[in-house]
Amino acid sequence: MEEIYIHDKVFGRNDTLTKGEYENCTFNSCNLANSDLSGCKFTNCLFDGCDLSLSKLDRTAFWSVIFKNCKMLGLRFDMCNEFGLSFSFDGCQLNHSSFNKVEIKKTVFKNSQLQEIDFTDADLTSVVFDNCDLIRAHFDHAILEKADFRTSYNYSIDPEINRIKRAKFSISGISGLLDKYDIVIEE
Helix, strand or coil: CCCEEEECCEECCCCCCCCEEEECCEEECCECCCCECCCCEEECCEEECCECCCCECCCCEEECEEEECCECCCCEHHHCCCCCCCEEEECCECCCCECCCCECCCCEEECCECCCCECCCCECCCCEEECCECCCCECCCCECCCCECCCCECCCCCCCCCECCCCECCHHHHHHHCHHHCCCCCC
């Protein structure tokens, strides 16, 4: 079956996607929940206000993709095509998603819910978590060097099992680095 190539197209609420390559496309308010996006390639695309929850991402390629105000619950980014994986998130709900063993250096997560995310063995070097809720996010043997957590909250990170050299934290969030000791910190 021949793969389709679509470029410079705007997709709306009622449009459906077929397997193929999408370049410089915009997806506005598309309902892609439970879709099979396996093998699709997205380059320089914008997803704005879309629902991608529980979509299949086997070998899906995201190259310079922006997700804005999207609902993306339960996604397996660890199944994506690793080559050139590059995206950013602004105002998104990524709860219950997995970035297990994924290298996403310099990724920006802004104003997003990252509740119960799996970051086990992920390379998060220089990642920015700007005003993100990280409650019950799982950091286990993650590389967090130079990552910026200064404006985020509800995280729990064990410095003994994660690499945090030169990571940035705020004074108010420092308790998230001491959770395992079950101590009381007061102002």
